[in-house]
Amino acid sequence: MKSDIPVICLQRLPIYLNYLKSLEGGETYISSGAIARALNMGEVLVRKDLAYTSATGRTRVGYNRDELVAALEDYLGCNNKKKAVIVGAGGLGQALLSYGGFINYGIEIAAAFDNDPSKIGKEIAGKPVFDVNNAQNGIRETGAELAVICVPAYHAQEVVDMLVNCGVNAILNFAPVLLKVPENVNVRNIDVAANLAILASSV
Amino acid sequence: MKSDIPVICLQRLPIYLNYLKSLEGGETYISSGAIARALNMGEVLVRKDLAYTSATGRTRVGYNRDELVAALEDYLGCNNKKKAVIVGAGGLGQALLSYGGFINYGIEIAAAFDNDPSKIGKEIAGKPVFDVNNAQNGIRETGAELAVICVPAYHAQEVVDMLVNCGVNAILNFAPVLLKVPENVNVRNIDVAANLAILASSV
Numbered sequence: 001m002k003s004d005i006p007v008i009c010l011q012r013l014p015i016y017l018n019y020l021k022s023l024e025g026g027e028t029y030i031s032s033g034a035i036a037r038a039l040n041m042g043e044v045l046v047r048k049d050l051a052y053t054s055a056t057g058r059t060r061v062g063y064n065r066d067e068l069v070a071a072l073e074d075y076l077g078c079n080n081k082k083k084a085v086i087v088g089a090g091g092l093g094q095a096l097l098s099y100g101g102f103i104n105y106g107i108e109i110a111a112a113f114d115n116d117p118s119k120i121g122k123e124i125a126g127k128p129v130f131d132v133n134n135a136q137n138g139i140r141e142t143g144a145e146l147a148v149i150c151v152p153a154y155h156a157q158e159v160v161d162m163l164v165n166c167g168v169n170a171i172l173n174f175a176p177v178l179l180k181v182p183e184n185v186n187v188r189n190i191d192v193a194a195n196l197a198i199l200a201s202s203v
Numbered sequence: 204m205k206s207d208i209p210v211i212c213l214q215r216l217p218i219y220l221n222y223l224k225s226l227e228g229g230e231t232y233i234s235s236g237a238i239a240r241a242l243n244m245g246e247v248l249v250r251k252d253l254a255y256t257s258a259t260g261r262t263r264v265g266y267n268r269d270e271l272v273a274a275l276e277d278y279l280g281c282n283n284k285k286k287a288v289i290v291g292a293g294g295l296g297q298a299l300l301s302y303g304g305f306i307n308y309g310i311e312i313a314a315a316f317d318n319d320p321s322k323i324g325k326e327i328a329g330k331p332v333f334d335v336n337n338a339q340n341g342i343r344e345t346g347a348e349l350a351v352i353c354v355p356a357y358h359a360q361e362v363v364d365m366l367v368n369c370g371v372n373a374i375l376n377f378a379p380v381l382l383k384v385p386e387n388v389n390v391r392n393i394d395v396a397a398n399l400a401i402l403a404s405s406v
Contacts, residue, residue, distance in 0.1 A: 011379060011397035040383065082403045091301055095294030096395065101356075101379050105400035145406040146399060153304075170402040172395070176304050178218065180243065186405045188398050192299065192375070194214035195391050196349060197308035199373040200285045202389045203348040 009049050014104040015039065016050065017072040020065055031062030077106035083143055085168075087159050088150035089114040089129050092174060096148060098125040110142035132159070139166040146170045153177040160187075212252050217307040218242065219253065220275040223268055234265030280309035286346055288371075290362050291353035292317040292332050295377055299351060301328040313345035335362070342369045349373045356380040363390075 019039060023030070032050065036043040050063070055071035057063045073079055084102070086093045089112040097112055112124060113132040120131045130138040139147075147168045151159050156175035163171060169185045176191050222242060226233070235253065239246040253266070258274035260266045276282055287305070289296045292315040300315055315327060316335040323334045333341040342350075350371045354362050359378035366374060372388045379394050 005401070007394065007397050007401060008392070010401060011392065011394040012381065014379070015381065039381075041381070077400065077403055082406065084399060084403075091294055091298030095298055098294055099395070101396040102399060104379075105396055105403065107396070107399055107403055146403055148395075148399065170406045172399050172402055176214065176217070176307075178215065178242075178244070186402055188402055189211070189214065190393060190395065190398060191210065191214040191304075192302070192351075192393065193304040193308055193310065194210050195393060196287060196305060196310055196351065196375050197280065198208070198210060198213060199375055199389055199391055200280055200287075200308065200310055200349055203285065203373045 005052050009052060012041075012049050013052070013072055013076055014101075016046070017069065017076065017104070020069050020072070023065060026065070028065060029058075029062045030065050030068070032057060034062070076104065078104075079106065081106045081108055082145055083108050083110040084146035084148060085110055085139060085142060085144040086112040086148045086150055087114075087132060087135070087163070088112075088152075088155075089116070089119050089124055090150060093148075093150035094124055096150065097127050107146065110144050111138060113138060132162075135162055136166050139163075139168065144168065146172070148172045148174070149179075150174050208255050212255060215244075215252050216255070216275055216279055217304075219249070220272065220279065220307070223272050223275070226268060229268070231268060232261075232265045233268050233271070235260060237265070279307065281307075282309065284309045284311055285348055286311050286313040287349035287351060288313055288342060288345060288347040289315045289351045289353055290317075290335060290338070290366070291315075291355075291358075292319070292322050292327055293353060296351075296353035297327055299353065300330050310349065313347050314341060316341060335365075338365055339369050342366075342371065347371065349375070351375045351377070352382075353377050 032047045033043050036046045053071040053075040055063055055068045084107055086096055093112055109127055111127055112129045113135045114129055115132045119129045122129050147163050149156055149159055153175045156177050160179045164185055171187045173179055173187055173189045179187055181187055235250045236246050239249045256274040256278040258266055258271045287310055289299055296315055312330055314330055315332045316338045317332055318335045322332045325332050350366050352359055352362055356378045359380050363382045367388055374390045376382055376390055376392045382390055384390055
């Protein structure tokens with residue numbers, strides 16, 4: 001997957017994929033116009049989104065449905081599964097453990113880490129919860145390459161330092177704090193309050 | 204607040220604000236260089252971020268600390284409080300109800316709405332949970348102008364239709380689905396899985 005695709009485009013790709021899969025056994029070809037009408041979207045938008053994948057549509061014929069499904073699955077990494085761990089099994093962490101949507105992108109949540117003795121050793125949504133103070137072993141065992149930080153802001157930097165030490169270099173951070181990481185580590189921040197604040201400025 | 208400030212800049216502003224407030228009683232003036240050093244950030248970045256506010260620094264003197272605090276508070280909407288409701292009091296909704304960071308942006312979470320009889324009429328993190336099927340009254344009573352959608356994807360469109368009917372026209376959506384709204388309604392989408400997928404493409 002090219003990492004320069006806008007999030008807004010990327011999050012539409014599983015929608016096309018699910019729609020195309022629902023048509024199994026139907027016509028061999030499908031046009032961008034037909035997809036656009038079915039999903040109530042603009043045809044130009046659909047064509048631009050699909051152009052991120054390797055699929056090519058033919059004039060007046062459209063896309064070969066099976067090829068387009070394969071191209072979307074390939075682009076979304078469904079055939080190249082990656083494992084992620086969640087650090088912090090509080091409300092947000094638990095919500096993410098229960099969320100089924102990661103598999104659309106070929107991502108499997110392998111485990112969670114927490115420091116709460118009442119959670120360690122248990123399972124949440126079928127995923128094991130390990131002791132964050134012994135995370136190094138746990139992360140190595142799971143083979144996770146990705147991590148999601150769901151701990152309070154004042155714990156986030158020590159967690160990210162630990163993750164970097166464990167060789168995790170792609171981190172999604174929900175803690176509202178600026179994390180210091182080495183240059184080769186890729187961090188994306190999701191600050192829910194800041195997003196709401198930008199909306200608030202529009203009302 | 205200008206709504207065209209990048210999220211990445213906006214989410215640094217509360218960090219400056221908290222730092223400046225911690226200096227209360229100290230020097231009258233503070234330079235962008237001193238702020239940058241204290242927060243381990245680049246000075247150019249600090250100056251660019253602060254330029255979004257109405258504060259103006261003076262050469263070789265810096266910013267008047269009190270003026271800069273006021274400008275940040277003003278920009279962040281702390282003096283113009285807005286109310287928000289959360290629809291869907293599952294794991295994610297509960298995590299947001301417990302999250303204290305909204306107040307940094309002058310946003311107060313007034314209530315939650317859910318369809319689970321075991322939650323309706325109770326409080327979560329001190330916030331009342333109302334029946335989503337009677338949300339129209341609840342939203343009017345709270346005076347909320349903002350809403351956060353934390354319901355499963357297949358319920359999100361009916362929830363957004365209801366919110367629009369109630370006059371809410373700024374919506375933060377966590378459901379991984381494209382919402383159809385009238386043109387005057389402002390929706391921001393946070394798709395956690397898509398963000399993780401973009402990171403996954405870097406490993």
